[in-house]
Amino acid sequence: MTGGALTSPAISWGAVEVPTVLDHILLGSSDLDEGIAFVKKHTGVTAAFGGVHPGRGSRNALLSLGEKHYLEIIAPDPAQPGSPDHYDLRKLTAPRLVGWAAHPGDLNLxxxxxxxxxxAFDGPTPGSRKRPDGLLLQWKSLNLHDDQAGLLPFFIEWSTGTVHPSADAPPGCKILRFELSTPANAALQRICTFLDLDVRITHGEEPQLLARIAGPDGRFMTLAS
Incomplete structure (x- = not known):
């Protein structure tokens, strides 16, 4: 995928359309502070530092996109220079969508x-992150071996008792639209139907994630992968 982060409504968007299974979208950045500044510039909202992912080489900042939806700004953790870089974050020249997460319910089922x-898949794998206030967030995740060039999500189930990040991340923004675009839209639709992913799929020249977010002061931020 060769897109980027768009800051104008260059795509013709219709009514609000967000998958019910959408948990969060990931905005990758080579530097966390730069990612936070980018989002603030285009929405007016400052994302809050979330924490680090031990052994995974990344750290994040979050903002709420409405009930049970949030934006995760993910960037390399300077304190983990030798760790894996799953999303090639260090190579990014500008913030861009790098993935999304869906909640299918009971992950074991x-x-x-x-x-x-x-x-073929990996997981369910337990994960955790300690917030700056010391609260431990815990979850399980599952990753498909074939994610269709990054269009398919990873799947997440939050542990009982864990507060969903959208509940106390900085508010003010709302996700209006999330969709997938690909030349093979019919084939992807069949896969998503089997996976119970109620996501809009359109025909496009290349595989791409697309999202539109509304800020509290009337500004819109359109993001692409």
């Missing part, structure tokens, strides 16, 4: 369904 369909 979802994994069994994938296994019965002979779909």
């Amino acid at each position: 979802f994994a069994a369904r994938l296994r019965n369909a002979n779909l």
Whole structure:
């Protein structure tokens, strides 16, 4: 995917359309402060530092996009220079969408369904992150081996008792639209239907994630991968 972060409504958007399974979208940046500044410039909202991902080489900042939806700004953690860089964050020249997460419900049941369909995946894998206030967030995640050039999400189930990040991340923004674009839209639609992903899929020249976010003062931020 060769897109980037768009700051004007260059795409013709219709009514609000957000997948019910959408948990969060990931905006990658080579530097966390730069990613936070980018989002503030175009929405007026400052994302709050979330924490680090031990052993994964990244750290993040968050802002709420409405109930059960949030934006994660993810960037390399300077304190983990030798760790893996799953999204090639260090190579980014500007903030851009690098992925999304969906919540399918019980992740163990979802994994069994994938296994019965002979779909290869990793997980469910436990994960955790300690917030600056010391609160520990815990979850399980599952990653498909074939994510269709980054268009398919990873899947997440938050642990019982864990506060969903959208509940106390900085408010004010709302996600209005999230969709996938690809030349193989019919094939991707079949996969998403099987995975119960109620996401809009359009035909495009290249695989791309697209999102539109409204800020509290009437500004809009259109993001692409």
